[in-house]
Amino acid sequence: MKVRVKYSKTGPLKFISHLDVMRFFQKSIRRAGLDIAYTTGLSPHQVISFAAPMPLMLTSVAEYFDAEFVSLPSHDEFVRRLNAAGPEHMKVLDAAVLPEKTLNSMAAVTASSYQVTLTEKGEAEIGESWRTLFSSVIGEMAQDAEIIVIKKTKTKEEPTDIRPMIHRLEFCTDKTYEGACSSLPESGSIYLLLAAGSKVNLRPEQILSEICRRLGQEYNRFHYDILRLETYMDDGQESGEDGIMKTKYAPLIEAGSRDF
Numbered sequence: 097m098k099v100r101v102k103y104s105k106t107g108p109l110k111f112i113s114h115l116d117v118m119r120f121f122q123k124s125i126r127r128a129g130l131d132i133a134y135t136t137g138l139s140p141h142q143v144i145s146f147a148a149p150m151p152l153m154l155t156s157v158a159e160y161f162d163a164e165f166v167s168l169p170s171h172d173e174f175v176r177r178l179n180a181a182g183p184e185h186m187k188v189l190d191a192a193v194l195p196e197k198t199l200n201s202m203a204a205v206t207a208s209s210y211q212v213t214l215t216e217k218g219e220a221e222i223g224e225s226w227r228t229l230f231s232s233v234i235g236e237m238a239q240d241a242e243i244i245v246i247k248k249t250k251t252k253e254e255p256t257d258i259r260p261m262i263h264r265l266e267f268c269t270d271k272t273y274e275g276a277c278s279s280l281p282e283s284g285s286i287y288l289l290l291a292a293g294s295k296v297n298l299r300p301e302q303i304l305s306e307i308c309r310r311l312g313q314e315y316n317r318f319h320y321d322i323l324r325l326e327t328y329m330d331d332g333q334e335s336g337e338d339g340i341m342k343t344k345y346a347p348l349i350e351a352g353s354r355d356f
Contacts, residue, residue, distance in 0.1 A: 097165050098198070099174075101191045106157070108185060110152065114149035117146070120186065121144070125142065129177065144163040146201070147162075147200075147327060147348060148160075148292050154324060155322070157323065157325065158347070159327070161201065162200050171355070175190070191354070192352030192354050195353075203294065204348060205329065206328055207328040207345050208324055208327050209290075212286040212322050222313075222319060227267075234265055243258050243306065245306055258303075261298040268287050288303060301317065328348065329345070330346075331346035332344050
């Protein structure tokens, strides 16, 4: 049975790498006494794969991995046993059994949403301009037909239009999204819905860098707290307010059933 697991990574754990996260869950599954499947051969390892690895310095309430199990306890017992084996800042939030032939989580990812707020350092150094200058620039960017930035790869740098990768960009002062937080800081936040996955991927830092460039500022990652709110897969098409068909997005966990 293949199970998709949703978990959070918050607080000081933003400083640990994706490799550390992988090792943590491999050990937690063993500590929890769960009957995970192993590969065959001379060097067996757990059958587990992670979706959209998150960079350092970001926190999340919507990380995912898929794993195969020989047998399973109930849904609630599965979550309880995994959480009993881990720290408070790495919590399993949900789990679902996937139907056969479901795309694995890494291949299924098409978008991620984020909430960006100021750190204490950011409040002290740019807090006054947060509402006025940032909200103005974000409003302009949301209306731009194209946004050309220099994207870096392992082998080259080239101008790229990132506008098609930005599905939503807003400066918010009085509301939250996805139900991830009960309230926003007084200074507000930036909400981003960006393309993600192995084929097309846009990081929130690239948006923040472009905002700062337009303001004549240097991007300082220690000014911002970036929280991933949800990770999505395509869920068909729907008609927008303008009558144009648009992609629907569903959280990765919705691909499976919690009834186990």
